[in-house]
Amino acid sequence: MNTVELENIKFSYQNNVDVLNIESLEIVKGERVFIHGPSGSGKSTLLNLLAGVLTPSSGSLKVLDKKLNDLSVSERDKFRGDHIGFVFQSFNLIPYLTIKENISLPYRVSKIKRNKISDIEEETLKIAKHLKIDNFLDQKVSRLSIGQQQRVGVARALIGNPDIVIADEPTSSLDDEVTDSFMNLLLEKQKESGFTLIFVSHDKRLEKHFSKVISLSEINKAGGKL
Amino acid sequence: MISFLSLKSLASRKFISFLSILSIALSLSLFLMVEKLRKGVEDGFTNTISNADLIVGSRSGPLQLLLYTVFHMGSPTNNIRFSSYEEIKKNPIIDWTIPISLGDSYKGHRVVATDENFFKHYQFHGDRNVEMDKGQWASGIFDVVLGSQVAKKLNHKMGDKLVLSHGISEKAVLEHDDSPFEVTGILKPTGTPLDKSVFISLYGMEAIHVGWESGAPNYEDTTDKSKLTRDDLKVEQLTSFILKTKNRFALLHLNRFIGAFEKEPLMGIIPAVTLTELWGLLDQLEKAFLAISFFVVLIGFLSVLISLYMSLNERQREMAILRSIGVSPLKITTLLIVEATFLSIIGCLLGFALQYIFLGIVNPILEANYSVFIPMTKPSAREFVVVGLFILLGPLSGLIPALKAYKTSLHNGLLVK
Numbered sequence: 319m320n321t322v323e324l325e326n327i328k329f330s331y332q333n334n335v336d337v338l339n340i341e342s343l344e345i346v347k348g349e350r351v352f353i354h355g356p357s358g359s360g361k362s363t364l365l366n367l368l369a370g371v372l373t374p375s376s377g378s379l380k381v382l383d384k385k386l387n388d389l390s391v392s393e394r395d396k397f398r399g400d401h402i403g404f405v406f407q408s409f410n411l412i413p414y415l416t417i418k419e420n421i422s423l424p425y426r427v428s429k430i431k432r433n434k435i436s437d438i439e440e441e442t443l444k445i446a447k448h449l450k451i452d453n454f455l456d457q458k459v460s461r462l463s464i465g466q467q468q469r470v471g472v473a474r475a476l477i478g479n480p481d482i483v484i485a486d487e488p489t490s491s492l493d494d495e496v497t498d499s500f501m502n503l504l505l506e507k508q509k510e511s512g513f514t515l516i517f518v519s520h521d522k523r524l525e526k527h528f529s530k531v532i533s534l535s536e537i538n539k540a541g542g543k544l
Numbered sequence: 545m546i547s548f549l550s551l552k553s554l555a556s557r558k559f560i561s562f563l564s565i566l567s568i569a570l571s572l573s574l575f576l577m578v579e580k581l582r583k584g585v586e587d588g589f590t591n592t593i594s595n596a597d598l599i600v601g602s603r604s605g606p607l608q609l610l611l612y613t614v615f616h617m618g619s620p621t622n623n624i625r626f627s628s629y630e631e632i633k634k635n636p637i638i639d640w641t642i643p644i645s646l647g648d649s650y651k652g653h654r655v656v657a658t659d660e661n662f663f664k665h666y667q668f669h670g671d672r673n674v675e676m677d678k679g680q681w682a683s684g685i686f687d688v689v690l691g692s693q694v695a696k697k698l699n700h701k702m703g704d705k706l707v708l709s710h711g712i713s714e715k716a717v718l719e720h721d722d723s724p725f726e727v728t729g730i731l732k733p734t735g736t737p738l739d740k741s742v743f744i745s746l747y748g749m750e751a752i753h754v755g756w757e758s759g760a761p762n763y764e765d766t767t768d769k770s771k772l773t774r775d776d777l778k779v780e781q782l783t784s785f786i787l788k789t790k791n792r793f794a795l796l797h798l799n800r801f802i803g804a805f806e807k808e809p810l811m812g813i814i815p816a817v818t819l820t821e822l823w824g825l826l827d828q829l830e831k832a833f834l835a836i837s838f839f840v841v842l843i844g845f846l847s848v849l850i851s852l853y854m855s856l857n858e859r860q861r862e863m864a865i866l867r868s869i870g871v872s873p874l875k876i877t878t879l880l881i882v883e884a885t886f887l888s889i890i891g892c893l894l895g896f897a898l899q900y901i902f903l904g905i906v907n908p909i910l911e912a913n914y915s916v917f918i919p920m921t922k923p924s925a926r927e928f929v930v931v932g933l934f935i936l937l938g939p940l941s942g943l944i945p946a947l948k949a950y951k952t953s954l955h956n957g958l959l960v961k
Contacts, residue, residue, distance in 0.1 A: 362959055371867065371957030391954070392872045399870015404958065406868070409861050412549075414556030424869045426545045474869070486958075 320380075321347045321482060321514040322368060327377035328540075329363055337363050338374075339540035343532070347481075350508060350515045352525045355534030361518050364534065365486055368516065369402055370394035382481055400430040403475030403513075405485040410471025411459045418442055418455040421473045431478025445473045449503050465496035472504055482514045489519065501527055546875060549866075550882040557855065561887060564848045568891025571844030572934055573898035576927065577918075578837040580903065581910075582830055584918035588669065589826075590819045592736045593786070595667045596642075597795050600624075600632070600802055601784030603809035610818045613644055613784045615737045616654040619712060620646060623781040628807055632787075635801075637794040640665045642786040645749050645779075648720070649712045653694050654741045657749035665788065668736045678702055679729030682744050685751050685772060688725035689743040692733040702727055708744075708752060720752040723769040735911060750777040786815075841934060845941040848887050852880060852945040856952070863953040873954040880946035881939045888938020892931050896923070 322345035329338040338360045345351050355361055366372040367379060370386045371394070379386045382401055386394060398404075403424070411420045421442050424431050435441045446452040449469040454462060462470065468488055475483050485504070489497040505527055508515050517528065525531045554561045593614050601609045602622035611618045623645075633641050642665055645657035656662075663681040666674050679702050682689045688708075690700055700706070704727045710718040725744060733739055751772050789795050795814075802812040863876050900920065907918055 366957045366959070369868070369958060392874070395867070395870050395872040397870075398868070402870075404868035406865070406958070410865065412862050412865055414552050419552070426548070427870050 319347050319383075320344050321349070321382060322516075323378070323380040325378040325380075327367070327374045327379060329360075329367060329372065329374050336375075336540040338367070338538055340364075340377075340537050341539070343537060345514060345516065345530070347514055348512045349530055350505070350528045351517065352528035352531045353516065353518045353534055354520055354522055354525065354531070355538075356520065359534045360538050360540065361534055362486070364538075365484055365516075365518060368482075369404060369484060370398045396428075399424065399428040401481045403477075403480040403483040405468070405471045405475045405483065405488045407487040408464065408468070408491040410474070411467055413459050416456055416458060417446075417451065417462070417470055420459065420470055421446065421455075421477055423474060424478050428478060431480070434478050441477060442473075445476055448507060449473050464491050465500065468492060468500060469503065472500075472507070476507055476511070476513075479511055480513060482516065483508070484516045484518075486518050487520070488517075489521065489524070497521075497524075545871075546879050546882055549879055550886055553862075553879075554883055554886060557851075560851050560855075564851050564887045565891040565894060567847040568841075568844040568888060568934075568938075569894035569898055571841045572892055572895030572931070573902055575837040575841045575934075576896070576899040576930070577902055577906070578833055579927075579930070580899075580918050582833055586823060586830070588735055589823055590816070591669045592819060593666070593668055593815050594670055595788065596786045596815050597788050597792065598799060598802070598812040599784055599786050599815055600810055600812045603811040606811070606813040606818050607822060609784060609811065609813055610815065610822065612646060613786065614815065614819075616646070616656065616741050617737075620783045623783055624785075624810060625808060626779045626782055628805065628810065629782050629785055631807075632802065632805070635798065637789050637791055637798060639788045639790045641788075642666060643746060643782050644784050644786065645746055645781065646783045647712065648708050648710055648749070648752070650688075650694070650706055650708050650742050651698060653691070654712065655708055655749075656741050656743050657746050658743060659746055662743070666738075666786070668734055668738070672734070674734065674738065675732045677730045677732040679727070681729060682748065684726075684728070685745065685747045685774065685777070686723065686725045686770070687728040687745065687748065689729040689731060690727060691739040691741045691743075692731050693739040694742055695727075695730045700727055700730075702730070706742075708742075710756070723752045733911065746779045746782075747774050747777050750779055841937075844891070845888070845934075845937045848884050848938065849941040849944055852884060852942060853948070856945055856949055859949075860952060860956065863949060864956065864958050867953055868958050873950050876953045877946040877950040880949050881942040884942025884946075885935075885938045888935050888941070891938075892935045896931055 322343065324340055324343040327338060327340045328336055330336045353361065353364070363372065367374060368381060370381070370389070373379070373387055384397060386397070389397060412423070415423070422438050425435060425438050442455070443452060446455055449472060451466055451469050451473065454466065459467065468491075471488065489500055492500060501524065517524070599609055599613050601613065602620065602624050604621045608618060608621070612620050629641070629643060632638070640661055642661045643658055646654060648655040660681060660683070663674055677692065679689070688706060694700070705724040706727065707724050708720045710720060725748065731738065751769055754769060754772065754777070789798060799812045802810050866876055867873070903918055903920060907920070910918065
């Protein structure tokens with residue numbers, strides 16, 4: 319079963335110049351996909367499409383067998399909240415919430431994620447322990463190093479067992495040593511939970527961890543001119 | 545979820561939130577106080593004299609008659625004969641009368657000559673009577689009773705001797721220095737023009753003018769005025785008089801009788817009606833008052849708008865995160881509106897409470913210095929409506945930043961520009 323199916327996707331912003339033009343892209347359930355490409359190749363646009371924030375100008379976009387083209391903005395928001403976990407490049411956290419509140423935020427938003435969790439306190443602690451951030455749960459975001467903050471971001475993306483985890487250059491602000499331990503923790507969780515991992519990075523050294531590697535500049539015929 | 549985030553977000557910006565709340569609270573309390581002050585001034589004004597049915601004087605303008613009889617301002621064109629007063633007074637439907645005779649002054653304060661009825665029957669601010677702070681009402685010929693502010697300002701005590709001046713200008717040329725008066729009483733503050741006047745008996749007024757029949761002192765006259773008794777004096781003239789009927793239905797009839805009085809041209813006015821008319825002339829001032837305080841409140845809410853708007857830039861990240869976990873742009877908009885609403889509710893409630901604290905501080909000062917009293921009554925229904933409307937300004941002021949947040953979060957999605 320395919321988690322993601324893209325067919326003849328075209329996307330342009332208001333100026334009608336195509337940013338993205340992909341004939342076909344398929345991602346199988348439980349796969350670890352590494353997408354790389356230089357900046358301006360349309361990585362962010364592709365992720366926004368997969369997450370249902372943007373809709374393609376033409377073509378068919380299916381995620382988890384749902385045709386996102388047909389959904390309204392609020393339906394897509396709900397879909398994203400229910401099925402996707404998202405890790406940002408940096409500053410993954412809401413500064414006025416504690417670490418614990420940041421991690422459990424999806425629990426408050428998505429009913430489906432809420433139903434999968436019987437005890438949110440316990441679940442938060444479990445994930446935090448895995449990611450070695452359980453000592454900071456009641457602290458403010460500003461007390462954490464960037465590496466720790468990124469792990470909290472992963473914890474938030476993972477809570478409630480999403481079907482897909484999308485990570486947008488999550489290691490670009492980390493040094494090599496921290497990157498290694500971050501990758502290990504993330505991949506360990508992926509093995510354990512079996513979610514589909516879509517990982518975007520320009521750092522090709524990381525591609526060894528993945529089962530499928532996609533070069534966006536190769537499949538994007540639009541050339542990715544922004 | 546939304547209110548959880550709003551509260552947390554406001555709490556994280558404690559200082560700015562506090563300032564916004566404070567600015568709403570201060571501006572609202574100012575508005576409510578101005579409103580109360582306006583009401584207090586109006587009530588005080590239109591109740592400068594109460595429970596009196598008619599003021600009767602020589603025929604002139606109603607406002608003029610009111611001004612000199614009640615406010616002790618301006619000058620009467622003509623006096624009326626004492627005999628006319630006595631004739632009208634005989635009318636059985638009249639309950640009581642207060643005669644008023646004006647024309648002299650003391651250091652710029654009007655001298656009001658009257659009789660005991662003034663002390664007994666004169667009422668203001670509803671049913672408040674004239675009360676003595678010290679001493680008693682002027683009964684002797686050379687007794688004088690001082691209004692509270694006169695006593696305070698000129699630092700007079702009981703037993704002080706005063707010389708009244710002829711005429712009503714502050715720089716009086718002619719002094720009644722042959723007949724000094726003794727302070728026998730001081731009135732309690734009333735918050736009316738009475739506080740700025742001095743009171744003597746009608747006989748006192750006659751006595752100081754013995755030998756002044758020509759309008760100026762007659763230095764040939766060597767009468768020792770201190771030996772005068774009431775029998776030596778005959779009251780000939782009055783300026784006006786105040787009356788109350790036993791039956792209000794007879795008022796119209798009585799007024800017609802006074803208007804048609806044959807022996808001299810007289811006129812009667814209903815004080816409450818003329819007072820309201822006079823207040824109407826001050827209406828513009830009242831409106832300016834309200835407009836200014838309304839704008840002060842708007843500025844208070846503008847501060848909410850500004851602080852939320854300014855925070856939007858640093859909150860773009862937050863909006864992207866919220867969208868990534870499935871919060872819709874509409875909910876993000878609501879988040880900001882809810883924040884503004886929280887600020888406005890807390891601010892308005894605080895302002896409502898502050899008003900009473902301020903009133904507690906300001907009231908004694910106002911009453912002592914300006915004869916204005918703002919009653920600390922229970923909040924009126926109108927006040928609740930006003931506060932309710934101002935609370936609504938909260939979400940409205942959150943609307944502009946919220947719409948911007950909506951646009952940003954819809955277009956940027958998971959990107960942060």
